[in-house]
Amino acid sequence: MTINPNDFRNGAVAVRQGSLLGHINELIDHFPVAAEHRKALRSLGSDFVYARRSPIPSDRDSWIVLIRFGAVIEQRFGITREVLGYYSRHRDLQQRTYQNLPNLTTMTLNPPTPDLFLLWSPDPMVSVRLDDWSTKSAHVAIALPKMGHSDAASEIWHSLLRRLTQTNTYKQTLPVTGRDFFGRIRPLRELADHLTAGRVSGVFGLRKTGKTSLVKEFGRRVAETTEVRQIFVLRDLETLPSNTEEQVANLLDDIRVNLLTELRSKGLRTHELVQLPSSPTVAEFRRAIHILLSHIARQEVNVVLALDEIESLVGPATEWNANRPQAVELLGALRALVQENANFNVLVSGLTSSILEEGELFGRENPFFAWATTLFLPPLTKTESMEILVHLGRRMAVTWSEDAASEVAELADGHVFLLRTLAAQMVESLPADLTLREVTTDVLTHTRRQWRRSVAGQVHQMMASIARYYPTENDVLDLIQTSPFEIDTLEELYPNEINHLIQLGLVAEDHNGLRLTALSAFDSRHSRN
Incomplete structure (x- = not known):
């Protein structure tokens, strides 16, 4: 041509x-x-x-x-x-x-x-x-x-x-930032407010809900702040050794290396980190960081440490009877550093919020109990969902009919995994001809059943994690799925558990009362135990 x-x-x-x-x-x-x-x-x-x-x-x-x-x-x-x-x-x-x-x-x-x-x-x-x-x-x-x-x-x-x-822009399995990040205005604003006020935050939610994307986007915005020089260090705890006795030493070394990289890139002091022994104790690490923070505070430099997938370090509350003093000591050291240094803050994120809600951790007082502000990642609004569909589609020369975008957003019910996977399935059925790349309700009709089959296993695995980290909530959810008309009675008996299910996006509350969301209803035919 x-x-x-x-x-x-x-x-x-x-x-x-x-x-x-x-x-x-x-x-x-x-x-x-x-x-x-x-x-x-x-x-x-x-x-x-x-x-x-x-x-x-x-x-x-x-x-x-x-x-x-x-x-x-x-x-x-x-x-x-x-x-x-x-x-x-x-x-x-x-x-x-x-x-x-x-x-x-x-x-x-x-x-x-x-x-x-x-x-x-x-x-x-x-x-x-x-x-x-x-x-x-x-x-x-x-x-x-x-x-x-x-x-x-x-x-x-x-x-x-x-x-x-x-290039299917909906098929994104890695965390997204910048122009690929949509919505979440309120949680981003809350995190920024907490940082300004010197409050530690915890971001929680189910797997594949965008927690890591939110944390990385927040870190990107923090690093671009011009008023004060900010250093943002993110550590994904999923890569910690499976041997719990090696985890704290591994994490301390990683934090040291990442901080050194950031400080050197900005021409800042590194003496205390360089002088640390190869396998420092938690106490030695805390003292070195404290002295370093006091020096860089004079240059108006702030440090934010983000620990993602926190459950990889502490596990579910049902396993907290083990003896792991180093893990508790590390959390205590981080708390002390925040309290002693106005230019240091910590952000944790993951699936389980129990690290902020349980008084004991591994047989000792939990340093993070009732200390940090808990933030559960809310579902996407319908407007945010439709914005993702339209803007990401445009990069593939894809347009959406308003009815199709609205129906897909309603089917996903605010869950980003359901939204992206359904949109990806629909787009793959479109031809390359630019005149035929419109997503209509007919495309949805033809791909919907195939999509449900293709993601059923992943949804089942996402729900399986509830049984491990929220066992009582898992049982309550089973009761709701088998007896949906008794949900109001269950709320009276299990108010805290119902609240967690709402925060996790598994139960929603609207003008008609409580209901299952698309995600929990999707998996209602499967055993999650």
């Missing part, structure tokens, strides 16, 4: 030449193929708006450009910023070059799109490599045409079309 420039004339980019033209000419001197790329882009209503030699000292032979797409392409794919292009001389393109592309977005005057890149390399396998790497990562890189291509504009257009329509 030959590109007709008239198709892209509406909203075409008009670039002021000035000094930019000199930089573009210098780029073309180093990479003559860039002249063909610019001509092709202008046929697509787009153009280079920035061109500079790579700012990385070890990569000075490469060049960075920013491409502003015209309104036709921007609207079709939901692109709202410039897209970074990268010109490399490497004839054997390495994956580390691809992996480093997101880091280059911080080196331009205006931050470009963080997850879409165009790349040229003389490597004959560049297209194959980029396609392979892009299917396994959170960002997509598309190869620019080789020198002398007979129709470079058509190649760029169809490469964009092929890659972006094949």
